[in-house]
Amino acid sequence: MNFLQDVLHLFFPKICITCDIKLLQPEKIICTLCRHDLPIICYTNYENNKITKAFYGRIPIEKATSFLFYRKEGKTKKLIHALKYKGNQEVGNFIGDWFGGILKDSSEFKDIDCIIPVPLHPKKQRKRGYNQLTTFGLRLSEHLTKPYLEDVLIRTSASKTQTFKQRFERFSNNSTKFSVPDPSIIKNKHILLVDDVITTGATLESCCKELLNSESIKISIVTMAYTE
Numbered sequence: 001m002n003f004l005q006d007v008l009h010l011f012f013p014k015i016c017i018t019c020d021i022k023l024l025q026p027e028k029i030i031c032t033l034c035r036h037d038l039p040i041i042c043y044t045n046y047e048n049n050k051i052t053k054a055f056y057g058r059i060p061i062e063k064a065t066s067f068l069f070y071r072k073e074g075k076t077k078k079l080i081h082a083l084k085y086k087g088n089q090e091v092g093n094f095i096g097d098w099f100g101g102i103l104k105d106s107s108e109f110k111d112i113d114c115i116i117p118v119p120l121h122p123k124k125q126r127k128r129g130y131n132q133l134t135t136f137g138l139r140l141s142e143h144l145t146k147p148y149l150e151d152v153l154i155r156t157s158a159s160k161t162q163t164f165k166q167r168f169e170r171f172s173n174n175s176t177k178f179s180v181p182d183p184s185i186i187k188n189k190h191i192l193l194v195d196d197v198i199t200t201g202a203t204l205e206s207c208c209k210e211l212l213n214s215e216s217i218k219i220s221i222v223t224m225a226y227t228e
């Protein structure tokens with residue numbers, strides 16, 4: 001820790017995202033107490049758990065797991081909110097490093113070929129300035145030593161007629177359009193699809209359906225959080 005950092009810390013102390021107390025100098029993002037209090041999901045079985053079961057009968061996936069339980073007014077919600085709406089991309093690094101280390105040690109995903117994020121709609125990404133999955137995905141990529149590919153799966157703009165149609169399809173999970181411009185890139189590959197929070201799983205389901213149009217691919221899913 002150098003002098004400048006000491007002075008900066010003195011006058012502009014960082015605040016814990018989840019409980020608002022001043023962070024001590026070595027603490028990052030959240031304080032030690034909150035860190036120990038995070039609702040970490042401890043699945044050791046990645047092929048048969050609540051998350052994989054949520055996709056039964058919908059799409060064929062190999063394995064799935066998440067890092068944190070997402071609850072109303074909980075710490076996870078505050079972390080994800082800071083990442084998505086307050087520009088705090090450090091949250092993605094924090095979760096990606098911690099979870100990436102766990103996934104690496106488990107060796108469960110050692111046979112994946114690449115990591116692909118759920119894409120944001122281009123308009124939304126321009127407004128936000130970033131995809132909230134990028135820092136998380138890049139840290140996973142480092143730990144699992146597999147490439148992070150952001151342009152394989154894209155979200156397409158809805159035309160006016162589609163938008164009109166979507167008003168009637170809002171509840172049928174078919175309103176989001178994804179596409180894979182060059183399916184040959186993922187042919188015969190095992191993809192690790194990543195997202196922030198699984199709630200109904202509808203978005204991931206749409207992504208998987210599009211990816212599965214490519215020849216003989218396998219898909220596994222990893223997310224930062226999961227709503228029970």
Ligand SMILES: [Zn+2]
Nearest residue numbers: 016019031034
């Ligand atoms: Zn705290």
